[in-house]
Amino acid sequence: MTKESVPTLYEWAGGAEALERLTDAFYRQVKRDDLIGPLFEHMDADHPRYVAMWLGEVFGGHERYTEERGGYPHMLSMHLRKAITEPQRRRWINLLMDAADEVGLPDDPEFRAAFAGYVEWGTRLALHNSRPGAQPVTHAPVPRWGWGVAPPYTP
Incomplete structure (x- = not known):
């Protein structure tokens, strides 16, 4: 397989429709969750x-989040001063991974490792940026997440 024929994570996941199924299932769980539900009690119905648009752009799809929502600066603004706790961050991850299973996102190790890598990185960034007094970088591009590379084996 050539580099040009390797699908993006967005394509491998199933595109926009798969990511919308994921986020719909995820936020249904979030609304019922006693730990992170309160963070989303005033959530816009289109959240x-x-x-899903954000994840699509991050995983190599169209730049819809940037074009329609304002990209990274807008996403950052959604997390400032939320004071997310470590238990909330971990619950967010667990519920998202459960939703990925529920909606049938690909479960091959390579995809799930890349997906989990982004979720771990992104939630830690949100945790840090949500702290009172945080001074995050306010203008940055939307991250682009790929397959990653396992370190070389040296006997």
Whole structure:
């Protein structure tokens, strides 16, 4: 397989429709969750769709989140001063991974490792940026997440 024929994570996941199924299932769980539900009690009805757009762009799809929502600066603004806790961050990850299973996102190790890598990185960034007094970088591009590379084996 050539580098040009390797699909993006967005393509491998199933595109926009798969990511919308993921975020719909995820936020249904979030609304019922006693730990992170309160963070989303005033959530816009379109929030799951916006998160699917973000994930789509991050994983190599169209730049819809940037074009329609303002890209990274807008996403950052959604997390400032939320004071997310470590238990909330971990619950967010667990519920998202459960939703990925529920909606049938690919479960091959390579995809799930890349997906989990982004979720771990992104939630830690959100945790840090949500702290009172945080001074994050306010203008940055939307991250582009790929397959990653396992370190070389040296006997």
